[in-house]
Every structure is written in structure tokens, then in C-alpha cells.
Amino acid sequence: MSLIVQKFGGTSVGTIERIGQVADKVARFRAEGHDVVVVVSAMSGETNRLLGLAHEILDEPVPRELDALLATGEQVTTALLAMALHKRGLSARSYAGHQVRILTDDAHTKARIREIDDARLHADLAAGRVVVVAGFQGVDEQGNITTLGRGGSDTTAVALAAALKADECQIYTDVDGVYTTDPRVVDGARRLDRITFEEMLEMASMGSKVLQIRAVEFAGKYQVPLRVLHSFQDGPGTLITLEEEHQMETPTIAGIAFNRDEAKLTILGVPDMPGVAHRILGPIGDANIEVDVIVQNVADDNTTDFTFTVGRGDLARAEAILKEIADELGAREVRSDSRIAKVSVVGVGMRSHAGVASQMFAALAGVGINIQMITTSEIKISVIIEEKFLELAVRALHSSFGLDGEPREEGAA
Template sequence: MSLIVQKFGGTSVGSIERIEQVADKVARFKAEGHSIVVVVSAMSGETNRLIALAKEVQPRPVPREMDALVSTGEQVTSALLSMALSARGVKAKSYNGSQVRILTDATHTKARIREIDNERLQADLDQGFVLVVAGFQGVDENGNITTLGRGGSDTTAVALAAALKADECQIYTDVDGVYTTDPRVVDGARRLDRITFEEMLEMASMGSKVLQIRAVEFAGKYNVPLRVLHSFEEGPGTLITKEDKSQMETPTIAGIAFNRDEAKLTVLGVPDMPGVAHRILGPIGEANIEVDVIVQNIAEDNTTDFTFTVGRLDLDRAEEILQEVARELNAEEVRADSKIAKISVVGVGMRSHVGVASQMFAALAEVGINIQMITTSEIKISVIIEEKFLELAVRCLHSSFGLEKEPYDESTA
């Protein structure tokens, strides 16, 4: 008998009608002989409603009380789904995070899971119950309710799958799998049958919103097979799993990821001396602003131009900090650009194929797109371009690497 953990997001349980549909699906799996643990999010819009209520009472709510409040959304869904299953003759029990004892650290609103006590869950599974667990939440060592941050139900599901040694963790959402790129941008985007943890992690970090990054990291660490499926349409979805070593020598591009929420800052005419990078980026880091791509150019007059990217929402604060740093360093000026985007080619096949970068750059040059910055990893090449060219860049790269037809190989080069 296989054990499956299934996670349903907010839109999948957004109404009583949807909850009834989910109950039908879970009941079918149970009838097929599977052991089932279901993790649910709050009903669509409920978390936002609770946050708005909190801010009416207190503009900056106490984090401990905020966690106590917003965790109730998932608890409502888990109880309703458990009732719907019981109405179908399926033995079911609902659990909140503290009842399962999903032990976390004490960082309210963005806690991290430390361990899960699976003894109680396993006992109920052995008795034939379907377990319906409220996602997104846990409890710290002092018994305080904690939450895992936005999208935390994905992490709950993967963590439970790891603790219970589940055969598969199925993430049900409003798309039928992971695509080679956003189908709204490229009509020919193709659903992937399979993708590695590493590739999915890069795709998620580069802007793909299908899965929460922390959930993918957790799945990779504990080797939990993930499958992304549509909540209400039948299909095989996309399996996310470890790399198949037998395919390691096959040059493959998994997909094209992109992110519009980028901004670029440049400090011009910085004295070229030891420690200057720290002098620039240190205050940025102290302000809890994440830096992404970094480029430093050295001129003949012993000065350097230092450029880096940040999230667009952090641009104003980062520019304010840099203006002060520039004065201290006697730099020429600070320039900011919020009209950029990042586009990435992702694939484990880059490890064994050297032509990916040149093909990417040639494809962009062919349609007149200038590359402003470049960064690479073992399985990813990212470039910064003008935002107005983003969709053109995605389409031309998707076509260049033949992603609408077959995974990229030498025959398509």
C-alpha cells in the first residue's frame, strides 16, 4: 500500500463546492487502496482578510498574535474537508500544526521546521484514517503557534512526506504541471514530464511561481518525489525528482525562467582599492536587501564602476544607502534603473555541453537585444536586459533551443 501526501492550495479549496470536489478526489484515491495525508491552505482570500482585520486593530501587529490569527484559516479548511470526507463514508481526522507537533524555531511569521513527531499520524494511518493537516503552521518549543511564511503549505506537505517516508508528494494547483516557460508568454510552451530538484530550484528562484523555493529545497534534501498536478483536470503532471545519472551526458535545457521584479544600481568612479566591494555592499546587506548579479569594471585611471541588481521594491532604499556610500568614497555618481528584467536558461545538461552560452547570446543578438549583465552557475545562465524586450527574448530563446518540441540536444543546435 503506497502512502501519498497531497497538498491543495487556496484556489483549490476556495469554496464549499471546491472543497466537495477535493473530497471526491481524495475519496477516489483512498478507494484505490492508498494511504492519504492531505495538507490544505486557507480558502482563497482568507489569509488576506485576516491580515486586514489585524491591521485595523493594530497597524503593526504583534508577530506572535498575527501567527495565532492567520493560522486559523488553514484550520477552517482542514475541518471542512474532514467533514466532507466523513460525509462520503471515508474515515478522516483533521489536525492543526500543534496537534501534529510540527516543531519550528521561534521566528514568528517565517518560522523554519526543526522536526515532526510522526508517531500520532502513523498510528491513525495504520487505522485507515485519511489525515487532513492544516498547512503553513507549526509550534515552537514553548507551545506558541508559528507560521512558515507565504506559500508555507507546500513546505508542510514536503516535510510531512519526508517524516512519513511517503512514496510521493503531490502538489495540486491551478496549472497542470511545470512548463518550459510561462504559457502566457509563449504559446508553444510545453509541459515537462520530469524535471530535477536542481532545475526546479533554479526555475523557482528565477521567477517561476509554481512551487515555493523552500519546499523544493526540502524535497531535494530529503529526496521526496514531488508531482505538480492540476486540482480538477486529469493528467500526469510533472514529476520533480533527483537527477537520473544515466541521462547525465545528454545535453538538456529544461526551460526558460524570467523575473520582471529587478532593478539595477551602478556606482560610477569608485576608487579601485582593496575592500571597496565590501564598503559598497556591506551597508546594503545590513539593510536586509538581497543582492543578485554583480559586475565590476576597472578603468585605466584606477577607478571602477560597480554595478549590481536588487529586487525592484528595494530600489529606493538601496539607492538612498548608496548615495551616502558614494559621498564617503568620493565616487562620481549613483545611477538607478528600474526598467530591467532577468532571463535565465536552466538545465542540468549544461554540465556536459559547452555550446549553451554561445547559442543563447547569438539568439538574443539576432533579434537586437543587448545584454547588460551576465551571471552563471553550473546549470543556469542568466542575463540582464531591458524590460521592454523581455517577452521577445523569452520567445526567441524558447524557439532557439527547440523547447516547444523536444528537450534540447545537439541535433537542435
């Protein structure tokens, strides 16, 4: 017998019929002898509906009250699923986050989990019950309901799996696993049977939307085996696990990630002196604008051109701040470009394989794509290119690194 935590997203529980299908799936796992804890999101569209109601009253809703409102979406789903399980002859009990006591900090709308009181859950499991927990939410030290931010139900599931020492955390979604890249862009994209936490974290941060980044971080930190599966199709899905448990001969590249939500800012002719990078990026950081790729070029006239990328939604604010900085520093000009995209190759195999960068650059050059900026980590190389070439770049790299072949098989050597 295994203890399994299963998470179902909004589309998986979007209708009463689908809630019934989820109940059927849970019932099959119980029939096989497994203990099951289920984490559910709000029904698809419900969180947006509640947000809309809030914004009809206030342009900027009070965060504490907004959390209290949004948390009701998941609570509806937990009760309905518990009822569906009862209908199928299973003993089930639903809980809101504060009833389990998923303790968080007090950062409303983006709270972080501090600890979980798992005593009640263990008691229910010992009594043979299926436990259904509302995702996305918790409670702070003062008893205020908090929410974990968009995609927070993934984090709830992983945190519960860690607290309960579950054998596996299964994330059910509308895809049947993690792919080498977006199948909508590359017809030959294939499902990976296995990927490491590190690779998945890089894929998620570079634009892959299969899992919330915080959930992957949590799973890696507490070594929770994580599996991505399709809600209504049978299949092995993709197992996300430790590198040490990976097969001995790891393929160089696991996948190609990309992100269209990129914009570039350049400040030209900045005096080349100590502390100039802080003078530029300090005010950007103070405005809570996240900076991604950074490149600095020094000219012969003791000036430097400083370029960095931000999310497109932050471009207008960042540009306004940068123009003020340019005036203070006596820079020549500020330029912006919102027609860029980031493409990344990701794989732990880079650690032991040379030539990945040159192969990537050759593949892009072969299809006439110019690279504007480059950034690297131990298991990732990212480039900034013109957005109009994004899909061409992804297809070229996917082919160049041989990702159209057979999928990684669990336990293969």
C-alpha cells in the first residue's frame, strides 16, 4: 500500500461530470489499496469570476478580503468532490486550508507555507477515509485566510506530500506529461518519461507552464517524487525526481523552453565607473521589477552600454525609471524593444558534454537567426532573439539536439 497525494486543476474539476470522473479515478486507486489525499483547485473560471466581482467594488481590493473571497472557490470543489466520493461508497472528508492548518506567512495573495499540522490527516487516513483538501490557501498566525498565488494548488499538493511523507505526488492536468518542447510549436515534440528536479525547474522558469515553479522547488527541497499525468487519459506521465536516481547515461538536452513575455531595455553611453550597474538596476529592483538577462559592453571612450530584459508587463515602468537614471548619469539615450523572445536549451547532461553552446549557435545560424543576448547556467543556455523567429528557432534546436527520438525510459541505462 502506498500513500499518494493527487492534485486536480481547474479544468479537471470544471463541471459536475468531470468531478465525477475524478471521483472514479480516486476510487480506482482506493480499490488498489492505496491511501489517497486529493488536492483540488477551484472549478475552471471561478477564480476569475470572483476576481471580477471584487474589482466591481474596488479597483484595488483589500488583500486580506480578497484572499477570503478567492479561497471560497476551492472550498466549493472540495465539498463537491467529497460528495461524489460518498456517492461511490467511499468515506471521504473535505477540508479548507485553515482546517488542516496549512500555516503560512501573512503575505496576502502570495503567501508562503511555513508548516503543516498533519495530525488530522493521518487520523482520517488511518480510519480509511479519502482526504480532500482545498489547494491554493492557508492561514496565518492571526487566523487570517491567505492564498498562495496563481498555481498555488500545485504547491499545496507538494507541501502535503512532503509533510505526510507520501510515496508520490501526482499532478493531474490537461497534458499527459512534460514534453521536450511545446507540441503546438513542434510536431515532433515528445513526452519525457523522466526529468530531474533541476531540469524541470529550469524548464518552468524559462517558460514551460506545466508546473508552478514554487511547487518544483518545494519538491526538490524535500525530495518528493512528482509525476505529471493527464486527468482523463491513462498513461505513465512524466516522473520528476532526483538526478542521482536518473539513468546512468543522461541525454545531453532534456528540452527546449521558450518565453514570449520578454522586453529589452538599453541605456547607451553610461560613464564606465565602479557602481554604475547598481545605479542602474537598484531603482529597477526597488520598483519590484524582476530583471532577467544582463549584458554590459564597454567602449573605448570610457563609456558603457548596459542592456537588460524584463517582463513585457513591466516595460513601461522600467523605461520611465531608466530615463530618469539616464538623466542623472548623463547617458546618451535609452532604447526599448518589446519584440523579443527567449529560447533556452536545458539538460543536466551539459555538465559532462562539451560543445552544447557551439551546437546551439550553429543551429540558429543555420536558419539565419541572429542572437542578441546570451545567458548561461550549469544546465541551461538561453538566448534572446527577435520574436518573429521564435518558432523557427525552437524547431531548429529541437531537431539539432535529436529530441525527436524515442522517449527516455524509466530505469534505462
